[in-house]
Every structure is written in structure tokens, then in C-alpha cells.
Amino acid sequence: MTRLTGPLRIWGIKYGGMVQPGLDLTQLVFDVCRRSKTPLKDGDIVVLTHTVVAKAEGHKVALDSVTPSDLARAIADKVAKPPEVVQVILEESKRIVRIERHHLITQNEAGVVCANSGVDQSNVDGGRSVVVVPPDPDRIAARYARRFLKLGAKVAVIVTDTLGRPFRIGEVNFAIGSYGIVPFNDLRGKKDLTGRKLRIKRIATADEIAAAAELVTGSSSEGVIGAVVRGYPTRPSRKGASSLQRPFSQDMFV
Amino acid sequence: MTRLTGPLRIWGIKYGGMVQPGLDLTQLVFDVCRRSKTPLKDGDIVVLTHTVVAKAEGHKVALDSVTPSDLARAIADKVAKPPEVVQVILEESKRIVRIERHHLITQNEAGVVCANSGVDQSNVDGGRSVVVVPPDPDRIAARYARRFLKLGAKVAVIVTDTLGRPFRIGEVNFAIGSYGIVPFNDLRGKKDLTGRKLRIKRIATADEIAAAAELVTGSSSEGVIGAVVRGYPTRPSRKGASSLQRPFSQDMFV
Numbered sequence: 001m002t003r004l005t006g007p008l009r010i011w012g013i014k015y016g017g018m019v020q021p022g023l024d025l026t027q028l029v030f031d032v033c034r035r036s037k038t039p040l041k042d043g044d045i046v047v048l049t050h051t052v053v054a055k056a057e058g059h060k061v062a063l064d065s066v067t068p069s070d071l072a073r074a075i076a077d078k079v080a081k082p083p084e085v086v087q088v089i090l091e092e093s094k095r096i097v098r099i100e101r102h103h104l105i106t107q108n109e110a111g112v113v114c115a116n117s118g119v120d121q122s123n124v125d126g127g128r129s130v131v132v133v134p135p136d137p138d139r140i141a142a143r144y145a146r147r148f149l150k151l152g153a154k155v156a157v158i159v160t161d162t163l164g165r166p167f168r169i170g171e172v173n174f175a176i177g178s179y180g181i182v183p184f185n186d187l188r189g190k191k192d193l194t195g196r197k198l199r200i201k202r203i204a205t206a207d208e209i210a211a212a213a214e215l216v217t218g219s220s221s222e223g224v225i226g227a228v229v230r231g232y233p234t235r236p237s238r239k240g241a242s243s244l245q246r247p248f249s250q251d252m253f254v
Numbered sequence: 255m256t257r258l259t260g261p262l263r264i265w266g267i268k269y270g271g272m273v274q275p276g277l278d279l280t281q282l283v284f285d286v287c288r289r290s291k292t293p294l295k296d297g298d299i300v301v302l303t304h305t306v307v308a309k310a311e312g313h314k315v316a317l318d319s320v321t322p323s324d325l326a327r328a329i330a331d332k333v334a335k336p337p338e339v340v341q342v343i344l345e346e347s348k349r350i351v352r353i354e355r356h357h358l359i360t361q362n363e364a365g366v367v368c369a370n371s372g373v374d375q376s377n378v379d380g381g382r383s384v385v386v387v388p389p390d391p392d393r394i395a396a397r398y399a400r401r402f403l404k405l406g407a408k409v410a411v412i413v414t415d416t417l418g419r420p421f422r423i424g425e426v427n428f429a430i431g432s433y434g435i436v437p438f439n440d441l442r443g444k445k446d447l448t449g450r451k452l453r454i455k456r457i458a459t460a461d462e463i464a465a466a467a468e469l470v471t472g473s474s475s476e477g478v479i480g481a482v483v484r485g486y487p488t489r490p491s492r493k494g495a496s497s498l499q500r501p502f503s504q505d506m507f508v
Contacts, residue, residue: 002282004290005266005478006470012259028256036258098506105506113421162457166420166507167367169500170438170458172465174422184424185472203416203468204424211426212466214457215486216260218439224259232469246423252352252359253420253507 008231011038012216012224019225021058026147033228040153043234046144047158047213048226050176051120053140054131061088062129079104085121085130092117092132097254109135111245112176113254114163133161137177138240145179156180156234158241160210166253173214175206175241182206182237183244205232206241262485265292266470266478273479275312280401287482294407297488300398301412301467302480304430305374307394308385315342316383333358339375339384346371346386351508363389365499366430367508368417387415391431392494399433410434410488412495414464420507427468429460429495436460436491437498459486460495 013032019025025048033040040046054060068076068083072090076083079102086104090096093106097113108117110133118133134140141157148155159177164170175183183206213227248254267286273279279302287294294300308314322330322337326344330337333356340358344350347360351367362371364387372387388394395411402409413431418424429437437460467481502508 001268002270002286003268004286004292004482005268007263007265007484008466008470009261009263010466011261014255014257014259016256032256032258038258100506103506165458167500167505168428168458168461169498170456170461172458172461202424203472204419204422204426205469207422207424207426208465208468211462212262212264212469214462215459215466216262218457228258230261244423246421251421252354252357 019055023056030151042154045156045229052225141177141179173210175210178241181234267480273309277310284405296408299410299483306479343371395431395433427464429464432495435488
């Protein structure tokens with residue numbers, strides 16, 4: 001029958017303060033939702049930006065504690081960044097993918113291919129510190145999901161980063177860690193309405209949820225630290241969003 | 255103040271029939287929304303998959319009308335596809351980007367870098383025809399927006415395709431055409447909460463809306479032809495989603 005399905009609903013979580021190390025994000029999110037008369041429910045998805053997670057978890061580095069190597073100084077020259085920042089980027093990287101046109105593209109410790117290992121100079125101590133990507137965002141998502149469960153809601157958790165893409169202008173939000181949700185919807189072998197195999201093989205739903213969440217989190221200048229997604233069917237998965245990283249050996253564009 | 259914002263809401267548009275050439279998609283969507291007691295409102299965003307648009311617009315090619323060239327036959331051999339399909343893919347392409355591991359990556363006439371020029375063998379005449387991407391999806395989006403306006407709602411329109419990405423496993427939905435919405439949110443020069451320039455420069459919001467819509471459209475086997483997004487601030491733009499294509503001369507990964 002021809003009809004509308006849904007709706008899927010997405011709320012932004014606006015935080016009035018500055019996120020400091022030790023802030024209990026799960027308690028914060030749980031309380032905000034309850035106070036806003038939209039208490040978290042089983043099956044909701046809580047999406048948190050990695051910058052907020054990293055700040056709460058204390059993943060930041062004071063730049064005056066960093067001694068740049070000769071390599072960091074040489075690269076800093078090419079990419080027009082402070083050598084201390086480049087040093088942190090290199091320490092956070094597994095692999096340098098490109099140094100080109102003032103861009104430093106790496107694969108970071110969390111496995112994500114992105115600019116500057118995801119090291120973020122904005123919103124931190126007025127530029128005297130940088131925020132680094134937590135090395136295992138899947139594990140953080142799992143830890144947060146367990147805390148939400150203790151608070152009373154069985155939710156999935158996604159940790160995101162906003163990244164550039166080849167071929168496309170502009171950045172979009174991606175899932176770099178997740179728990180409690182299948183990161184991709186595997187359609188291989190399924191048939192279409194006429195009985196033919198589908199062209200689309202695997203939909204990276206965790207990335208799509210991250211992108212959807214960005215529509216309400218907006219730029220970090222607005223203090224929106226994440227989102228609550230309601231109405232998307234979740235089911236447990238042993239795989240986290242790190243499984244969305246294609247191995248370099250299978251990539252045509254590295 | 256700490257609080258929830260939104261919600262953004264997304265409905266799926268489920269169509270009970272098979273989309274045939276000449277089907278008036280705008281009338282269909284307008285009527286479904288009204289009958290479902292969620293009439294389209296000014297500011298809504300109607301998202302339609304390109305496959306559905308292409309079928310309604312008659313952008314399909316019967317494979318028995320195609321004569322493969324020698325080039326098409328040679329490539330067909332490498333990528334394990336029927337030579338007739340490869341011939342259509344080549345005719346729909348501006349440029350071959352990669353032929354590798356059974357994949358044929360091109361830039362199609364609409365400017366999008368993707369597998370097989372976006373030519374779709376699924377859901378069409380039991381495999382005897384293929385659906386091709388409309389050459390100017392921005393123009394189609396504009397035409398549909400004008401029709402919606404005549405029906406009584408000033409909505410933005412986005413045409414999407416589901417595409418693979420470098421570095422990541424799985425496909426996500428992208429905006430290949432749009433009208434009535436700014437395709438990317440330009441944050442260049444804006445400041446963060448501490449007064450520093452933002453790390454994020456331009457958010458490709460049209461791509462994020464496309465990705466969000468995919469969460470309710472799911473696989474094409476379910477007959478969901480698009481989505482209605484409500485609660486995202488739209489404003490008119492002279493640029494369509496085709497402006498999200500990065501010129502090859504500025505791309506590090508082509």
C-alpha cells in the first residue's frame with residue numbers, strides 16, 4: 001500500500017557549559033532527555049561527537065609539552081601548521097596517506113583515514129591544547145552503552161567525527177565507534193521487487209546515522225554535543241563502527 | 255541552557271506499485287502525505303532516489319537495443335559484466351577513473367564519481383533494461399520543486415544516489431541533485447566557543463540529508479521511493495547538489 005512510514009526522529013543535545021575532563025556524558029544526556037520530557041527509551045541511539053567524548057575523557061595534549069621532531073618540522077613547513085601540532089598528528093597516526101597542497105592526510109590510531117589524524121585545535125584552551133581522537137571509539141561506545149543501561153535505558157551509542165571525502169566538496173559526519181547497532185546493513189544475496197539481485201550490497205547505516213545526527217548538532221560553535229535518534233531499528237552486533245574501515249589492501253584510492 | 259533541540263523528523267514514502275514512465279512523482283508524494291495526515295508544508299524537504307526519478311522520467315535503456323563496441327567488450331571481460339551493460343556505462347560516462355578488481359569506476363554525465371556510471375540493473379524489466387542516471391539532477395529537482403509549489407507546498411527537493419566511498423566499507427546515500435536548499439553550510443571564517451577559527455570548513459548538508467533519508471528508504475526491495483524531512487532549516491540557493499562535486503584538479507585521490 002502507498003503510505004508514509006515512520007517518522008524517524010532526531011533531537012540535538014545542547015549543552016550550556018564547556019565540556020571538561022571527567023564530565024559524565026551519559027548522566028548528562030540521560031538527565032537532559034528526562035528534563036526535556038523525552039526520556040531515553042530502549043532502542044534509542046545516542047550519537048556523540050568525538051570531540052566532546054575526547055574532552056570528557058581527557059584526551060587532550062598541551063602544545064607546550066610537545067617537542068617536534070625533525071620530521072614534524074619538515075612537514076610543518078609543507079602544510080603550514082605549527083610543528084608542535086604536526087608532532088601530535090604524527091604521534092596519533094599509523095600511516096601517512098598524503099602530504100599535498102597544505103593537507104596532511106593520515107590513518108589515525110583509531111584506523112580512520114582523515115586530515116590531521118583528526119587532531120582538533122578548535123574549542124580547546126584557546127588554541128594552547130589540541131584534542132586527539134580516542135584510540136578505541138568502539139570500546140568507549142560500549143562503555144557508555146553499559147552506563148546508559150545502568151541508568152535505565154538500553155540504547156545504542158555511536159561516536160562520530162566530521163571528515164572530508166575524496167571526490168566531494170565539504171565534510172560529513174562519520175561513525176568512528178559504535179555499540180549496540182549493526183554498522184552496516186548487509187543486503188548481499190537479497191532480491192529486488194522483480195527478483196534480481198540488488199545492485200547495492202552493503203549500506204553503511206552507522207555512517208548514515210552519524211550524518212543524520214550532524215543535521216541537528218551543526219557546527220561546534222553552537223554547543224550541540226550530540227543527538228538522540230529514535231525510530232531506527234537497532235539490533236546488537238559484535239562489530240563496531242571500526243569495521244567500516246576498508247583495509248588498505250582492498251582500497252582502489254589509497 | 256542545556257536542553258534538547260528539534261526534533262527533526264523523517265518519513266519514508268512507500269509506494270505500492272512499480273514506478274512506470276510518466277508517473278507523476280510530485281502528485282504521488284503530495285497525495286500520499288495528505289492521505290497520511292502529514293500534508294507537505296512549506297520548508298519540508300522531499301528526497302527522491304534517482305532510480306525512481308529515472309524510471310518515472312523514462313531514463314532506461316533496453317539492452318537488446320545496445321551494440322557493444324570493442325572497448326566495451328574488452329572492459330566487460332575485465333569486470334565480468336555483460337558487454338551491453340558496459341556499453342551503456344561508457345555512454346553514460348565522461349571519464350573512466352578506475353578499472354580494477356572487477357570494478358568500473360567512472361565519472362558519469364551528471365558529474366558523479368561512482369561505480370558503473372550509476373547504471374542500475376536491478377528492479378528493471380527483470381534485467382532486460384537498465385536505468386541510467388538523469389544527466390542533470392539539479393534541473394529535475396528544480397522542476398519537481400516548481401510542481402510541488404503549484405500543488406501548494408514550497409518544498410526543497412533532493413535527488414539521491416547510493417554510492418561507495420574510498421576508505422570505507424559499504425555504501426551511503428548522496429545528493430546528486432537539489433533545489434531550494436543550500437547544498438553545503440559554509441562555516442569558513444566562523445569562530446568556535448573560545449573564539450578560534452573552526453576546524454570544520456564546509457559541511458555537505460545535502461549529502462547528510464540524503465544519508466538521513468536512506469535510513470527510512472532502506473533497500474529498494476521494500477518499495478520505499480523517498481523521504482520527507484521536516485525540521486531542517488532550508489533557504490533558497492542558486493547552487494544545486496552538483497556543486498558538491500570536487501573538480502578533479504583539486505582532488506588528491508583521483
